[in-house]
Each structure stands twice: as structure tokens, then as C-alpha cells.
Amino acid sequence: MSTRDDIVLVDCTVFDGAASVTDQGVWISADGTIRAVGHVDDVLTEARGARFVDLAGDYVLPGxxxxxxxxxxxxxxxxxxxxxxxxxxxxxxxxxxxxxxxxxxxxxxxxxxxxxxxxxxxxxxxxxxxxxxxxxxxxxxxxxxxxxxxxxxxxxxxxxxxxxxxxxxxxxxxxxxxxxxxxxxxxxxxxxxxxxxxxxxxxxxxxxxxxxxxxxxxxxxxxxxxxxxxxxxxxxxxxxxxxxxxxxxxxxxxxxxxxxxxxxxxxxxxxxxxxxxxxxxxxxxxxxxxxxxxxxxxxxxxxxxxxxxxxxxxxxxxxxxxxxxxxxxxxxxxxxxxxxxxxxxxxxxxxxxxLGAQDRIGAVEAGKQADLIVLRADPTRDISALRTLHLVMKGGAVYRDDNGLTAGKDR
The missing domain is CATH 3.20.20.140 (Metal-dependent hydrolases)
Structure with missing residues (x-):
């Protein structure tokens, strides 16, 4: 499914390259790039009108x-x-x-x-x-x-x-x-x-x-x-x-x-x-x-x-x-x-x-492509948490969603 409107992943834990950061929001623009990453309340304040997807604390990593x-x-x-x-x-x-x-x-x-x-x-x-x-x-x-x-x-x-x-x-x-x-x-x-x-x-x-x-x-x-x-x-x-x-x-x-x-x-x-x-x-x-x-x-x-x-x-x-x-x-x-x-x-x-592509991929950061995976468990504690993967996005489009989370709703 393609993302036609801005969406925000809410109540998620984001791997920032050094640690898993809780209570985060990830704002994904309609063009498939990440517009903002930060505390969920701050992101939602900026992204009013966007569709949101509640991840219930799950872990968001770069693809x-x-x-x-x-x-x-x-x-x-x-x-x-x-x-x-x-x-x-x-x-x-x-x-x-x-x-x-x-x-x-x-x-x-x-x-x-x-x-x-x-x-x-x-x-x-x-x-x-x-x-x-x-x-x-x-x-x-x-x-x-x-x-x-x-x-x-x-x-x-x-x-x-x-x-x-x-x-x-x-x-x-x-x-x-x-x-x-x-x-x-x-x-x-x-x-x-x-x-x-x-x-x-x-x-x-x-x-x-x-x-x-x-x-x-x-x-x-x-x-x-x-x-x-x-x-x-x-x-x-x-x-x-x-x-x-x-x-x-x-x-x-x-x-x-x-x-x-x-x-x-x-x-x-x-x-x-x-x-x-x-x-x-x-x-x-x-x-x-x-x-x-x-x-x-x-x-x-x-x-x-x-x-x-x-x-x-x-x-x-x-x-x-x-x-x-x-x-x-x-x-x-x-x-x-x-x-x-x-x-x-x-x-x-x-x-x-x-690859010389660090300006586009490899991190959950504003300005980069929304190439993201979502896990149920924390990979910074145990690499085998990657076995719990249940959602895959590339360029803001969802290619796998085992739990049907991205049906979402408007906020």
C-alpha cells in the first residue's frame, strides 16, 4: 500500500544508532521521507491532521x-x-x-x-x-x-x-x-x-x-x-x-x-x-x-x-x-x-x-528516506529481537504489516 498522506508512527521506541529511545514519534511525509523524529507529543503537535499509527511501544529501526x-x-x-x-x-x-x-x-x-x-x-x-x-x-x-x-x-x-x-x-x-x-x-x-x-x-x-x-x-x-x-x-x-x-x-x-x-x-x-x-x-x-x-x-x-x-x-x-x-x-x-x-x-x-548513501538511508532521521522496520523486542539488548519483525516500510510505503497496524485513523 502506498502512503498518500502524511502519517506519524506514535508511541514507538526508536533506535538512534546508539540506544533505544522511548516515547518517540516518527513523522513520515507523503513523499516518503522522514519529516521529523522526536518526543511523541512534540511531533504530534507539529503534525496535526496527519494520520497516525500506534505502535504500542514497539521498536523502530532503519531498514x-x-x-x-x-x-x-x-x-x-x-x-x-x-x-x-x-x-x-x-x-x-x-x-x-x-x-x-x-x-x-x-x-x-x-x-x-x-x-x-x-x-x-x-x-x-x-x-x-x-x-x-x-x-x-x-x-x-x-x-x-x-x-x-x-x-x-x-x-x-x-x-x-x-x-x-x-x-x-x-x-x-x-x-x-x-x-x-x-x-x-x-x-x-x-x-x-x-x-x-x-x-x-x-x-x-x-x-x-x-x-x-x-x-x-x-x-x-x-x-x-x-x-x-x-x-x-x-x-x-x-x-x-x-x-x-x-x-x-x-x-x-x-x-x-x-x-x-x-x-x-x-x-x-x-x-x-x-x-x-x-x-x-x-x-x-x-x-x-x-x-x-x-x-x-x-x-x-x-x-x-x-x-x-x-x-x-x-x-x-x-x-x-x-x-x-x-x-x-x-x-x-x-x-x-x-x-x-x-x-x-x-x-x-x-x-x-x-555506499555513499548516508544522506538518504541507514538511520531514522529527518530528511532521510522512510525505510523502516518495526520489531516487538529491543534489538539493542538482544540481536535476536530481529526475529520479531512484523512491519516493513520503504520510502513511506508499507510492504509488510503482519498485524494490520497501518490501517490507522485520522487525528
């Missing part, structure tokens, strides 16, 4: 931002079959369904890090036009890899040599990419590689990073081994995906150089998801075997203060351990030692900062 998403996920097995056997129209519809489910799960913004046949750009356009329900999209277009490198069979764009990678990078920017994703090592999903297989030379990595930075785009890298990551950091890399084998030396370097980390810790401990999608046994075994070292990498990054953002790699909405992959990822991050408040910021304000 979640998932920084490692493939809406057309093509892991070996059933998922790859559904993606690669589809024509372009079928692929866009498959991705649109995943986008709708993602939004309903409370993820109002995604960073796509490798899609197929440039379908992500068509989907982004349709979502922005209001033709399709889905989160805000920031996308890398095709991921880049060497010939036969990680992701080649999942539609990563193959290139070789510095000139080849410059051209591939420019092709993504030409298509409208917001960032660049490059695969610099092997990974879990490549049958004929190892996680610690280095796959790009320094000249190739430098070519990608140089072109992207010239065009004011950041570069994130699928990466496993510390040595490949160290080399990329020295060349100016902006972000690391997975980081299965991070050493303390490299996490200290990441913190020093302000290189971000998106751990996707769920991917090395999601046996049930793999089995449900009939992923090959070799991949399940490799993922689970990587789990202990992956966990150690996450703990190294937390200890050394590496800037971090939430990313699931699994579909954000995928059922997992009684919740979604997105929420379970945050729970794992807290279990690994990240303070709860830091984890909440890693799913809201911090990724907005990396």
Missing part, C-alpha cells in the same frame, strides 16, 4: 542493508539450473521474486555483487519506477574473473591481462554499475579450484582498481587467502568479501587502510540450505571444512577493529535456523564477539556510509 546479495543466485545444483536454463525475461522475473521476498524480510537496500546478463540493471530501473516491489539496489553488474576463474560458470565476466580487465571494468561502468566486484582467488563454489588459489596478477588487480577509482567507483573483491588480499590492499582495494583465511597481520592492515570486510559467515555453516537446494556434495564438504578458519578470520577482524558490514551471500530472505539468512548472519557476528550495537550499525548506518 536493513545487505551488502552481499545475488538476486539471481546460481550455485551449483538446482539454483544454477533455474538461472542458466532461463531466458532473459524468465531471469528478470526470478530476480524480481527474490527482490520482493528480500524487501518483505526487512532488507530495504541491497548491494548486488555479481548478476547475470545485465538483468540487475533492468530490475533496478523497474523498482525505481515503482513497477516492481523490491529493495533499493546498488549493483556491480557482472563480477569479473580470469578465464576459468571463480564464478566463470555463474556468469562472471572473464578477462585476462591488464588491458582485458580494464575493458571489463569499463563495460560494467558503461552499463551503470555503482561499484566493481572482482574475484581474486578461488572459493567455495568452484569445483576445479581451491579457496586459496590466487587467480589475478598484480597488474590485473591494479587495472581494475585504477579504472574504477578513476570513475569514482569502489572495488570489492571475492577473496580467500591472506596473501592475495594483502597484495590487493597494497594496490588500493576498498572491501573484502568472505576473507576465509584472514591472518592477524592482514586484519591489522585492513584496519589501518580502512579496507572494509563483509564476512558472509553463514556460507560456511549453512548445510541445510545447501542440501535443500541440492548443492553437490563436494561443495557442501568444502564449505563446512572452511568454517573453523572462516570463524577465526571474523574474530580477527572484530578484534582488530576492521570496518564491517552485513552481507549474507545466501538469499537475504532464505529461511535459516528459524529466521532469515540476514538475521542469522548478524547473530553469528555477535556470537563471534561483535558488540550488539556495532552489529546493528553494520546492518544499517555503516553500509550506507560505504
Amino acid at each position: 536493513l542493508v545487505n551488502m552481499h546479495v545475488h538476486l539471481g543466485l546460481g550455485l551449483p545444483g538446482d539454483l544454477a539450473d533455474s538461472v542458466h536454463r532461463s531466458n532473459l525475461a524468465e531471469l528478470v522475473l526470478l530476480m524480481a521474486d527474490s527482490a520482493r521476498r528480500t524487501l518483505r524480510s526487512g532488507v530495504t537496500t541491497v548491494r548486488l555483487v555479481g548478476e547475470s546478463r545485465y538483468a540487475d540493471f533492468a530490475l533496478r530501473k523497474a523498482i525505481n519506477a515503482g513497477a516492481v516491489d523490491g529493495p533499493r539496489i546498488f549493483t556491480a553488474g557482472h563480477a569479473l574473473c580470469c578465464t576459468g576463474g571463480h564464478g566463470w560458470d555463474a556468469d562472471a565476466l572473464e578477462a585476462d591481462g591488464a588491458d582485458g580487465f580494464r575493458r571489463a571494468t569499463r563495460q560494467q561502468i558503461r552499463a551503470g554499475a555503482d561499484l566493481i566486484k572482482v574475484c581474486i582467488s578461488g572459493g567455495i563454489a568452484g569445483e576445479h579450484e581451491r579457496i586459496d588459489t590466487p587467480q589475478l596478477g598484480d597488474d590485473e588487480m591494479a587495472a581494475v582498481i585504477g579504472v574504477a577509482h578513476d570513475w569514482d567507483r569502489k572495488v570489492t573483491a571475492h577473496a580467500g587467502p591472506s596473501e592475495a588480499i594483502r597484495r590487493a590492499i597494497e594496490l588500493g582495494l576498498d572491501c573484502v568479501e568472505h576473507g576465509y583465511e584472514l591472518t592477524p597481520e592482514v586484519t591489522r592492515l585492513m584496519a589501518e587502510r580502512d579496507v572494509w570486510y563483509v564476512p558472509t559467515i553463514v556460507v560456511s555453516r549453512c548445510k541445510e540450505f545447501f542440501e535443500a537446494n541440492r548443492v553437490p556434495t563436494w561443495m557442501i564438504d568444502r564449505a563446512l571444512a572452511a568454517g573453523p578458519r572462516h570463524w577465526e578470520s571474523l574474530q580477527n577482524a572484530i578484534r582488530d577493529g576492521v570496518p564491517m558490514a552485513l552481507g549474507s551471500d545466501m538469499p537475504p530472505h532464505a529461511p535459516f535456523d528459524g529466521t532469515t539468512a540476514t538475521v542469522r548472519e548478524l547473530e553469528f557476528m555477535v556470537e563471534a564477539g561483535m558488540p550488539t550495537l556495532a552489529a546493528l550499525r553494520a546492518a544499517t548506518s555503516r553500509p550506507a556510509e560505504w
Whole structure:
């Protein structure tokens, strides 16, 4: 349902990035932005005539931002079959369904890090036009890899040599990419590689990073081994995906150089998801075997203060351990030692900062988009309170309302 009049969320508790503040009101303008946030009495005094929605003390947070998403996920097995056997129209519809489910799960913004046949750009356009329900999209277009490198069979764009990678990078920017994703090592999903297989030379990595930075785009890298990551950091890399084998030396370097980390810790401990999608046994075994070292990498990054953002790699909405992959990822991050408040910021304000979108999303503040989720329990006390989500808004429009609260009434 679209918001046509100003509305005010009343009697709510707002997460302001540092604490849960009680007795708040959130005034949402008809254009989908937040007009005011403050004590409920003050907000209602200013917003006379607006429709109000009584949240009975429930908790209002910014919509979640998932920084490692493939809406057309093509892991070996059933998922790859559904993606690669589809024509372009079928692929866009498959991705649109995943986008709708993602939004309903409370993820109002995604960073796509490798899609197929440039379908992500068509989907982004349709979502922005209001033709399709889905989160805000920031996308890398095709991921880049060497010939036969990680992701080649999942539609990563193959290139070789510095000139080849410059051209591939420019092709993504030409298509409208917001960032660049490059695969610099092997990974879990490549049958004929190892996680610690280095796959790009320094000249190739430098070519990608140089072109992207010239065009004011950041570069994130699928990466496993510390040595490949160290080399990329020295060349100016902006972000690391997975980081299965991070050493303390490299996490200290990441913190020093302000290189971000998106751990996707769920991917090395999601046996049930793999089995449900009939992923090959070799991949399940490799993922689970990587789990202990992956966990150690996450703990190294937390200890050394590496800037971090939430990313699931699994579909954000995928059922997992009684919740979604997105929420379970945050729970794992807290279990690994990240303070709860830091984890909440890693799913809201911090990724907005990396995306350069902190003026629009990532906080419940006046002037920002009304991308909001509502919970029954306090997430600052227990990150698992995110399991109590029951209302989702994006740009002031309601996309999920389990309790029918937004029927509202005029004041």
C-alpha cells in the first residue's frame, strides 16, 4: 500500500544508532521521507491532521542493508539450473521474486555483487519506477574473473591481462554499475579450484582498481587467502568479501587502510540450505571444512577493529535456523564477539556510509528516506529481537504489516 498522506508512527521506541529511545514519534511525509523524529507529543503537535499509527511501544529501526546479495543466485545444483536454463525475461522475473521476498524480510537496500546478463540493471530501473516491489539496489553488474576463474560458470565476466580487465571494468561502468566486484582467488563454489588459489596478477588487480577509482567507483573483491588480499590492499582495494583465511597481520592492515570486510559467515555453516537446494556434495564438504578458519578470520577482524558490514551471500530472505539468512548472519557476528550495537550499525548506518548513501538511508532521521522496520523486542539488548519483525516500510510505503497496524485513523 502506498502512503498518500502524511502519517506519524506514535508511541514507538526508536533506535538512534546508539540506544533505544522511548516515547518517540516518527513523522513520515507523503513523499516518503522522514519529516521529523522526536518526543511523541512534540511531533504530534507539529503534525496535526496527519494520520497516525500506534505502535504500542514497539521498536523502530532503519531498514536493513545487505551488502552481499545475488538476486539471481546460481550455485551449483538446482539454483544454477533455474538461472542458466532461463531466458532473459524468465531471469528478470526470478530476480524480481527474490527482490520482493528480500524487501518483505526487512532488507530495504541491497548491494548486488555479481548478476547475470545485465538483468540487475533492468530490475533496478523497474523498482525505481515503482513497477516492481523490491529493495533499493546498488549493483556491480557482472563480477569479473580470469578465464576459468571463480564464478566463470555463474556468469562472471572473464578477462585476462591488464588491458582485458580494464575493458571489463569499463563495460560494467558503461552499463551503470555503482561499484566493481572482482574475484581474486578461488572459493567455495568452484569445483576445479581451491579457496586459496590466487587467480589475478598484480597488474590485473591494479587495472581494475585504477579504472574504477578513476570513475569514482569502489572495488570489492571475492577473496580467500591472506596473501592475495594483502597484495590487493597494497594496490588500493576498498572491501573484502568472505576473507576465509584472514591472518592477524592482514586484519591489522585492513584496519589501518580502512579496507572494509563483509564476512558472509553463514556460507560456511549453512548445510541445510545447501542440501535443500541440492548443492553437490563436494561443495557442501568444502564449505563446512572452511568454517573453523572462516570463524577465526571474523574474530580477527572484530578484534582488530576492521570496518564491517552485513552481507549474507545466501538469499537475504532464505529461511535459516528459524529466521532469515540476514538475521542469522548478524547473530553469528555477535556470537563471534561483535558488540550488539556495532552489529546493528553494520546492518544499517555503516553500509550506507560505504555506499555513499548516508544522506538518504541507514538511520531514522529527518530528511532521510522512510525505510523502516518495526520489531516487538529491543534489538539493542538482544540481536535476536530481529526475529520479531512484523512491519516493513520503504520510502513511506508499507510492504509488510503482519498485524494490520497501518490501517490507522485520522487525528
